[in-house]
Structures are given as C-alpha cells and as structure tokens.
Amino acid sequence: MSGLLLLIPIAIVMGLLALVAFLWALRNGQYEDLDGGSQRILDEDD
C-alpha cells in the first residue's frame, strides 16, 4: 500500500507533464508545418 502512495502520484505527475508539454507545443506552433520540418533538414544552410 505504501508503494502505491508513492507510485500513483509519480504516474499522474508524469502524465500531467506530458499533457502540459503537448499543450505547450501546440501553442508554440510546433504543429504548423509538419511536412516542412522533414524537408528543411535536407537543406544544408538552415
């Protein structure tokens, strides 16, 4: 039981972190141009 009390908060906090990271990426325009990113890496000057 004591293990659960430690592990459950850790699991939930990790999930929350992922959620926050996703919302941040969304707000930051990371999903604006999905095709462009994969092509731009081929451009040496960028």
Add this chain to the structure above:
Amino acid sequence: MTCCVPGEEDVAQAATGGVESDSAALVALSRRLGDGTCQLEFAVPDAHCAACIRAIETGLKSLPQVVSARVNLSRRRVRIVFDPERGEASALSTAIRASGYHNYVLDPSDDSAGDPVLAELVKSLAVAGFAAGNIMLFSVSVWSGANDATRDLFHWISAIIALPAIAYAGRIFFRSAWRALRVGRTNMDVPISIGVTLAAALSLFETIVSGEHAYFDASTTLLFFLLVGRTLDHLMRERARSAVTNLARLQPRGGTRVLPDGGREYVQLDEIAPGMTLEIRAGERVPVDSALLDHNALFDYSIITGESAPHAVPQGDAVVAGANNLSGPLLVRAERASTESFLSRMAAMMEAAQDARTKPRRIAERAAAIYAPLVHATAFATFAGWLLATGDWHNALLNAVAVLIITCPCALALAVPIVHVVAAGRMFERGILMKDGAALERAAEIESVAFDKTGTLTLGEPRMVEQGELSDEARRIAASLAAASSHPLSRSISAMLGEQPSLGLSIREFPGRGIEGTDDNSGVWRLGSARWCGVVTSESSGPEVVLSKDGTALATFMFEDRVRPDASTAIRELSALGLPVRLLSGDRPEVANAVGMEVGIRDIAAGLLPEQKLAAVQQGRTMMVGDGVNDAPALSAAYVSVAPVSASDIGRSAADFVFTGDRLTAVPFIIAVARRAAALVTQNLTIAIGYNVFAVPLAISGHVTPLIAAIAMSSSSIVVVANALRLGLSHRRKRARAEEARGIVQVEPRAA
C-alpha cells in the same frame, strides 16, 4: 535534388495580370504589422520538397523589400513580411514565379491560422486522452482484482481525474446538445451528452457507496474517440475552406479612382459608386460594369464568354465587370455598383441553382436522425424492463447506463470522417483539393460527365503552331513589336521568339488591329490581323497574326488553343469507369466538333448559352467539369463539379473539386477515389452497426461490465480506423513499387 523542375515555360505563360501585379492593391490587401512592414500570404500549390522551399525563400529574400519569407509546406503557402517603402509589392509574386512556381495571393481576412475551433478541439482531445490513459491505469488494476479499500481509493482517484476532464473535454458536445434541445430538436450529441453525464454521475454515486462498478474509464475513453472523429471532421471542412481561399486569385477587390483634381486613389470594390472615373491599367480587370471613356480598346472576355479571342470595344460602349484590359491604361466611368454587376448577377444565378439542387443528406446525418431516438428508446426500455422485472432501480439504472455507453456512436462517429480524411489526403498528394466530404459521397454516385471546352479540355491559352520562314530581321522586328503588347497572341509570339535586342522602333498599338512600328530608314512594320496589314490569306480555323512591311506579308503566325496533353487518356479512363461523356461548349460547332474528335467525345452540344448548359447538367447525376464564369451556374447546379486551378475565381468557388496542374486525368482519379471511399464508408458503417447488434443485447441483459464496455468500444473504433487507412495504404504500396522500378533516385522532372 532535381525532383522538382516545374515547367518554367508554363509558368511564364501564366504570367497574366491580376491583383498579384498591382502593388497598390497588394499593400491594401496585406496585414499591417505595426512597424511599417506588411505581411502577405501567397499560395504556392506546386511546392513540395526541400528544393522548392529553398528556391522560393532564397528568391524572395534576395529582394530588398523582403524582411522575411517562410514556406509552410503542409499548407503550401509562403508567408512574406515586407517593407512597402523599399520596393514594389508586385515584385514578390514575380520573384516566386521567377523561381518557377505558380502563386496566388491570399485574402488575409480568410486566414485560418488561428482557428479557435480547432484549437479547442485539440486541447479537449489532449485532456480526454490524458484522462482516459491514466484512468485506464486504475481500471486495469480494479479489473485484475483490487478490492475493498484499494478499489475505493482507485475509484476516488479516477473520479478526481475524470470529472474535471469530462467537464472540460465534453463542453463541445454539451453545448451542441443544449443548442439542439433548446429549439426542440435532437442530434447525435444529445445521446452522447446524456450517456457521458449519466455514466459519470452514476459512477460517482457508486464510488461514494463503495460500489463494485465505476464507468469513469468508459466515459473518458468515449469522449476521446468521439473527439478524434470530431477533430478529423473539422479538419476536413477547414481544409476545404482553405482550399478555396488558397486558390482565390481574387476578382478585383477595388480599382484606381481618378479624382477630379487628377489625383489617384485606390478604392475598395464596394465603395465604387456609379459615375466615378476609374483607371484600368494594362492587364487589370474591370471592377464594375462601366462605360469606356477612352479610345477603342481590346478586352479579354474569356472569363465571361469562354471565348479566347479578344473582344474590341469601341469608345463609349459598355465594358462588363471581370473583363481583362489588354490595351494600355485607359479610363472608364463606373455605370453600376458592384452588387449589380455582371459577376454579381452570375453569383445570384449560382446561388439560385445551388438552392434548387436537391442535395442528398449526408450519410452521417441520415444515420444520426434514426440513431438518437433509437438509443433513447432502448435505454429507457432497458431501465423500465429491469425495474418492472426486479424492482431494483439501482440495477436497472446501471444497465440502462451500460446501454447508453455501449451504443455511444464512437465507431459510427469515426466511420465516415476518417475515410474522408484519408481520401482527401490521397487527392491532396495528386494536387486535387476537395471542398467537403459530401462532395466525395456525391462523386461516387454520378452517372455521366460533362466537359466544358475552352480552358477545360483545352489549356485555354493560344499557342503558336506555325510561323513560316522568318528572316533574322523579321524575327527581331516581330519580337520587339509583340513585346510591346499585352494581347495574348502577342504574348505568345514573344514567348516563342524569346528575348531579342531592342530596335528603337517607335511603336503604336491599334486596339483590335495590331501593333505598328516605324523606323526612319526601313519603313512601316505591322504585326496584326491580316486585313489590317493589307494582306489576303487563306481561310483558317484558328486565329492568325501577320507580320507585314509596307503592306507586304513577311510571315504568318497561326495559333491554336491546345488540347490538354492527357485529355484523350482521361476520356478513355472515364469510359472505362462506365460513364458516358458529353461536351458542352459555348463555342462554334466546328471548333467544338474538332476538339471533341481529337479527345474522343462523340456526344457534343455546341453554341450553348449558360442557361442551356445549366439545364443540360441538371438531367440525372452529372459531374460538370468547367472553368469559366459562364460555366459557374452549371458548376453549382451539377450533382458534383470539378474545376481546374486556372479557372476563374467564381468558377473555382462553385466547384466541389479543384485540380492543380495541367492533367485532366485528375477527373477519373477523383471518381475512382470517391467510389473506393464510398465502399469503405459502407463497410465501416456495417462494422459499426454490426458491433451494436452484437453488444446491445449484452448490455440490455445486464452482462456488460466496465471491462467489456472498454474492450468493445476501443476495438470497434480501431477496426473502423484501420479499415479506412487501407485507402491510403494500397496507394503507398503501389507508389513504392513504382519508385523501385524507376530506381530510387528521381531524376526526371516532376511527373505528377
């Protein structure tokens, strides 16, 4: 990276006038950024790889006025921030074209970059996904045997996560359900909302009384799957909308007004009042119906009549809105307000036609109409039945909620949009833009196809086909005369002859006749119609231009509107699909017959007025393929319609599908994809219904535990999605095989 070398020649040909070449209009259209710079977005439908990005961006950044330029490859757009003080805005479009790409300026008022609905959907999706995942963690523990205090703890934690998540992610459904209920109607969102709320409330009650079953996981997973379907559906509509704006080459949004004191001012379209004097520069379109004040002039009426030959207008006569000025700058007096112009009347005709078209209701809507009452009735019957049979209201309610959860239309909500998204993706790869999923459903049901001629079966641009012998001197003279005019035939001649040194002739243009150049020692040169040049030539079917010196013909240039290279292939493929093909043309019967013969269409109707075309496409389920304004009523009246990207703005907005590039095989491709998609939609609906037939009796009989609900719901949704993805997969496999056969390195110019 040589995979993209777009036909530079074709791009040069397309360099006609429009808003793109008018700096004042471009600046008026752009978004002010505050620090003196402006932002514009151009659609670049041909951009598709790293080399394209590089070419467009470096081309733009070499201009002094460009502050920044960034291509968005997903949306096929380039966003440019520029300083209008440091250079002409019209150079932007020219620079993109010089890099080899077609481009159209976009109307910033239609900018969907900050789409609040999509943002809300995606955020809700993220929250629902997070909640569903974490709650599942505890539910699995409960199912694997956690009991007593541990189970209660897990249920409480689940409740803490689920309740706020449902309140947040379910808003979209609750709002929509409430809107429908308030006006006494019901929609798909009503059973969803009731199901989710009841399940959550009952689970909370169970948690409080330390009950065995809680449906927190089911209600959040349900919201998650439903939101996936809803988001895909929204993306489809959004893509359709941005497809239309993407291509909006824009009718004139205004004109240059000549003030009484001689000054110039740019006025918006709706501010133009009858009586105003407007200046129409070469290559500009006439914004409203007007009277010509200046000397006689030539206009391109092709978007109105579909005829490629230029139209001479004598001084004082009326010019119709949308006509393209082929002569030098001239003055017109506005005769009507924009709302009463020819284009607006056409638009009104289209609207009337659209209203008259009995659109079959979309499959999903039809399903929803039957679905909601059925679900409510079943759930209520379950509750009443159990209550009567056992008298245990608690158990009766549990079973009724199980029915609501099980019947929640996850698979049903995903069944249609997922197929449409995959189909739209396939079409997008081929440069075809789809307006909405309903068009895809209709395209699968058509019984015949009708083509317009000019600009649809043909490219709509006269090409020089024959020129006779030319001396070097004549070649130089012809090139410099042609370069002085913006007439399509002249443009075509100068494109063929290429850049030649200037000869210092004094050049005058005679609208409707040709161009005259005089030189001190070599005499009078004329490039123009045979009669004007004083020459008698043989009868010919297409337009021709004569080069003469002092009344003697030196060369004859013959022109022809070329048929699209793959037109006959497209017609053959359509016949193979079992569809009869018709040609509906406003042109003369000889010309229409000649084109029909060439591409292999036997059923030809020529000399049709827009009204007659409209009547012709209203018979049966016809797909109309056309481009001009004269086709627009027919395009909107037809069961489903297709337009090339080169079509007039009004034609494009009337069409359900727009294809870029010169390839007419896009038409059979659309039909093939639509039929495949229709088959997949039917399969998906069968799967979704089959799942209900199997699961609902279980729920009614009280055998559905939260575990069974979770498994049944997820698996049916996943099966539906996987089935839809087959549409994309078979294609990928085929393409991969084709690439292997060609050798991995693509060296040939962009093939499709």
